[in-house]
Amino acid sequence: MSQPVFFAVETGGTKIVWRIVDAAGVVLDEGRFATGRPEAAVEALVAAAAERPVAGLGVASFGPLVVDPSSPQRGLMLATPKPGWTGFNLSRTLADRLGAPFAVDTDVNAAAVAEARLGAGRGARAVAYVTVGTGIGGGLCVDGQTLKGALHPEIGHLFVRRVEGDVQASACPFHADCVEGLAAGPAVQARLAGRRLEDADEVRAVVADYLGQLVAGLVFAWAPDRIVFGGGVMSTPGLIIEVEAAARRRVNGYGSAVVMGEGGYLVAAEREHAGLDGAMLMAQDLAA
Structure with missing residues (x-):
């Protein structure tokens, strides 16, 4: 059986980047693709997970979106000019598909975490x-x-x-x-x-x-x-x-x-990919 992994995703206006690491933090896989429709993004990210068990999913997202951890709408995208994204919840949809716990925050909040802890x-x-x-x-x-x-x-x-x-x-x-x-x-x-x-x-x-x-x-x-x-x-x-x-x-x-x-x-800033680094820290914290 495959060992559990941690999955980090950063969504941006033009591209989505992702990274998968093992329990020791070793990078197993990473990639990027153009930001299109959110449904297509979910399918691409599920494919990237390649059926590996995900112990924690961290998403650093463009906004505006709901980030209140106690809200049942956590992760929901609010009004945005990006076609198809308004009212879509990529974090929860992806977490449900992967059967994983998830954490979500804005890309800049995630970057703040990464620079505070690592940079x-x-x-x-x-x-x-x-x-x-x-x-x-x-x-x-x-x-x-x-x-x-x-x-x-x-x-x-x-x-x-x-x-x-x-x-x-x-x-x-x-x-x-x-x-x-x-x-x-x-x-x-x-x-x-x-x-x-x-x-x-x-x-x-x-x-x-x-x-x-x-x-x-x-x-x-x-x-x-x-x-x-x-x-x-x-x-x-x-x-x-x-x-x-x-x-x-x-x-x-x-x-x-x-x-x-x-x-x-x-x-x-010291971290070249601070938003993605922050998303990974969020994912790993879920198992702490």
Whole structure:
């Protein structure tokens, strides 16, 4: 009889990645495929399991979805523009097909867990993870547990005060002044008009200001010991330092500034596949 395995899945807007490990954490199989209809995704993932007994399934998902562990709708996808996904519960459907217990969280919350336990957040009690790419998302891990309310954090849609003279149209179809609409990848590309961010000081200053406002808000609302940044925009050399400087200006010495220490409060993500790593930790925790 085959030995039990742990199955991790991360669903994204364009691709789904998965990994299977044995009880010792040795990778047995992994893969990826394009995100299509959810029913097709379930069939592909069941095939990937190859009839191996699954001791724990962890799913890190794009949202919005129900993540409350006590809810009978845990894992249910809410309104999303992805065709066929609204009202579908991939986690529960896949778990039922595999006969396995499951844990589900947002991709950014899962990434926060991975960075807190395995990456740039090690040694800190409260770790926030922020990704700045096509969109902006964030999660919080405190003592190994992620922040969940009636839903989950949507920090990319927090409002920021516009930099004086900035008339760039928001890239967000819902909000004219949210940080995602003004500083995520599509907004940055529109500002750059074909240039590189590292070569456009005036654009980088605006982006750093908006992200600094976001960080200041997280300091006031969550007071994390450390904030880990990931995503393509944050790979720009020097940007993370400029964002921290902007955040310190916004906090302006208020008492909450004590959590930021003297420097290096913002750190770059260490895990290349933090969301998938977090999903695997969630799966393994089911057997703990």
